[in-house]
Amino acid sequence: MNLTLKVWRQKDASSSGRFVEYEARNIIEEMSFLEMLDVVNEELVAKGEDPIAFDHDCREGICGTCGIVIDGSPHGPWDATTTCQLHMRAFKSGDVITIEPWRAKAFPVIRDLIVDRSAFDRIIQAGGFISVSTGGAPDGNAIPVSKDDADMAMDAAQCIGCGACVAACKNASAMLFVSAKVSHLGLLPQGEVEQDRRVLNMVRAMDAEGFGNCTNIGSCEAVCPKEISVDFIGRMNRDYRRALLRNE
Amino acid sequence: MSKLKTLYQSSLGKKYIMALTGLGLFAFVIIHMLGNLQIFLGPDPINSYAEFLKSKPALLWTARIGLLAIAALHITSAIQLIMINRRARPVDYSTDKIVAASFAARTIIVSGLIILMFVIYHLLHFTFGAVDPKFLRYEDYLGRHDVYRMMVEGFSNPFASAFYIVSMGLLCLHLTHGVSSTFQSLGLKSRAYVAAIDRLASISAGVIFLGNCAIPVAVLAGLVK
Ligand code: HEM
Ligand code: FES
Numbered sequence: 412m413n414l415t416l417k418v419w420r421q422k423d424a425s426s427s428g429r430f431v432e433y434e435a436r437n438i439i440e441e442m443s444f445l446e447m448l449d450v451v452n453e454e455l456v457a458k459g460e461d462p463i464a465f466d467h468d469c470r471e472g473i474c475g476t477c478g479i480v481i482d483g484s485p486h487g488p489w490d491a492t493t494t495c496q497l498h499m500r501a502f503k504s505g506d507v508i509t510i511e512p513w514r515a516k517a518f519p520v521i522r523d524l525i526v527d528r529s530a531f532d533r534i535i536q537a538g539g540f541i542s543v544s545t546g547g548a549p550d551g552n553a554i555p556v557s558k559d560d561a562d563m564a565m566d567a568a569q570c571i572g573c574g575a576c577v578a579a580c581k582n583a584s585a586m587l588f589v590s591a592k593v594s595h596l597g598l599l600p601q602g603e604v605e606q607d608r609r610v611l612n613m614v615r616a617m618d619a620e621g622f623g624n625c626t627n628i629g630s631c632e633a634v635c636p637k638e639i640s641v642d643f644i645g646r647m648n649r650d651y652r653r654a655l656l657r658n659e
Numbered sequence: 660m661s662k663l664k665t666l667y668q669s670s671l672g673k674k675y676i677m678a679l680t681g682l683g684l685f686a687f688v689i690i691h692m693l694g695n696l697q698i699f700l701g702p703d704p705i706n707s708y709a710e711f712l713k714s715k716p717a718l719l720w721t722a723r724i725g726l727l728a729i730a731a732l733h734i735t736s737a738i739q740l741i742m743i744n745r746r747a748r749p750v751d752y753s754t755d756k757i758v759a760a761s762f763a764a765r766t767i768i769v770s771g772l773i774i775l776m777f778v779i780y781h782l783l784h785f786t787f788g789a790v791d792p793k794f795l796r797y798e799d800y801l802g803r804h805d806v807y808r809m810m811v812e813g814f815s816n817p818f819a820s821a822f823y824i825v826s827m828g829l830l831c832l833h834l835t836h837g838v839s840s841t842f843q844s845l846g847l848k849s850r851a852y853v854a855a856i857d858r859l860a861s862i863s864a865g866v867i868f869l870g871n872c873a874i875p876v877a878v879l880a881g882l883v884k
Contacts, residue, residue: 417753430753480752482754482756483752483753483754483755483756484756484758509753509754511752511753514748514750514751514752515747515748516746516747516748516749517747579758580748581744581748581760582743582744582747582748583744583747583748584744584747611665614669614670614671615669617670618668618669618670621746621747622670622747623670623743623744623746623747623748624670624673624674624740624743624744625670625674625844626740626744626764626767626840627764627836627839627840627843627844628759628760628761628764628765629759629760630758630759630760632759633758633759634758640850641843642848642849642850642853644843645842645843645846645847645848645849646846646849647671647846648671648674648675648843648844648845648846649845649846649847650846651669651671651846652671652675652845652846655662655665655666655672656662
């Protein structure tokens with residue numbers, strides 16, 4: 412199939428960008444969206460032009476590095492799918508596809524479709540860890556965890572930190588990401604002891620990075636490739652309230 | 660003190676303030692509506708109710724000042740949140756695609772602003788008598804302020820009634836998102852209750868709309884005169 416791409420091109424963080432049109436020719440349905448961009452880039456390189464810069468790593472939907480806004484939707488039209496796992500059968504020949512980077516003050520564009528997501532790393536550094544030295548791997552059953560808690564912690568732990576929640580939110584809020592990280596550690600006995608400090612510090616870091624606030628709209632949940640639920644945001648609101656009452 | 664400061668400065672804390680003040684206003688709206696519905700019982704009950712409130716200035720002024728403070732907090736927090744949110748997304752997407760946002764959620768600022776204009780008009784109308792000064796001078800046979808007559812005459816004006824009805828529609832819209840949001844913001848919405856809470860939000864918003872609109876509609880239809 413043949414497609415027309417409108418791609419955001421921006422030289423670096425300090426330049427202003429613009430949309431440039433490209434033709435993507437002889438694209439096969441089985442290609443992933445990133446492979447389609449690879450084909451376009453090969454042509455650009457052959458012509459001596461700068462290839463379109465985009466982030467990617469595992470290309471199997473688990474690392475969270477890829478992430479492009481495709482026709483207004485972070486990670487494109489498929490539910491529960493990262494950009495690297497989106498396949499070209501989602502489109503038909505003749506389609507015009509708009510391709511933009513994540514848009515948020517806390518995620519500045521570095522080049523073309525690549526944004527700087529180190530704000531997420533700084534939030535994790537503020538509390539997204541467990542401080543105890545665990546030594547060797549203990550027997551998995553030595554500390555009992557209820558099935559409900561284990562399931563919920565695993566649901567939260569699915570978050571790959573891609574930032575689609577921020578990209579989708581009209582307020583560029585990072586609440587879904589932060590709440591998933593806060594909950595996944597707080598639900599388990601090893602992480603529970605530090606939960607008050609964790610939630611207070613991670614929320615403070617989140618605010619300092621310039622993310623917006625949740626207005627309970629749910630766009631984040633709708634685009635999340637790992638289907639993280641906004642229930643975790645409610646959970647974080649509760650954990651934060653408790654931590655604030657108990658501490659400081 | 661430092662707790663209050665953290666609360667006030669954090670994004671989550673501002674949402675708690677939003678939710679708690681919203682809840683306070685919600686409670687007021689319910690009580691206010693129940694008071695007004697006494698109009699259907701004839702002039703006596705509502706006039707004596709008004710007389711009772713006026714006879715307790717300490718109670719009345721505590722409620723008034725409290726309400727004003729709650730409203731001021733709700734509005735200032737809303738403005739602060741809106742400004743933070745605008746700043747967080749300085750560049751828009753080329754296509755404005757709205758994912759999963761309900762109409763009520765997307766229009767919460769608009770509904771809020773129109774409610775504010777309505778509240779100002781409403782106070783001028785019935786509390787300060789600025790729309791028609793003689794409203795405050797009506798007296799019933801016992802020499803009490805004739806609230807009943809004031810309401811009937813006030814709502815006999817179809818334009819005033821229409822504005823009340825439209826505003827109640829917007830309040831209803833504000834609350835369909837607002838009430839369920841309150842539970843989420845306060846961390847009281849767990850998976851098991853999502854459906855029940857959303858239903859509670861719709862039902863209470865609907866009751867407030869119907870209860871409040873019943874009065875101008877009944878006056879215009881000549882059922883209350
Ligand atoms: C009788 C009057 C009002 C009632 C009962 C009411 C109630 C509520 C409730 C329950 C919420 C949900 C709080 C939350 O998000 O957790 C809310 C949110 C909101 N209200 Fe009001 N409100 C009223 C008047 C106003 C006014 C006059 C404004 C004017 C600016 C306003 C602006 C907002 C905004 C912008 C939000 C959303 C805040 C956010 O999600 O970040 N409201 N309201
Ligand atoms: S490249 Fe790893 S998730 Fe897409």
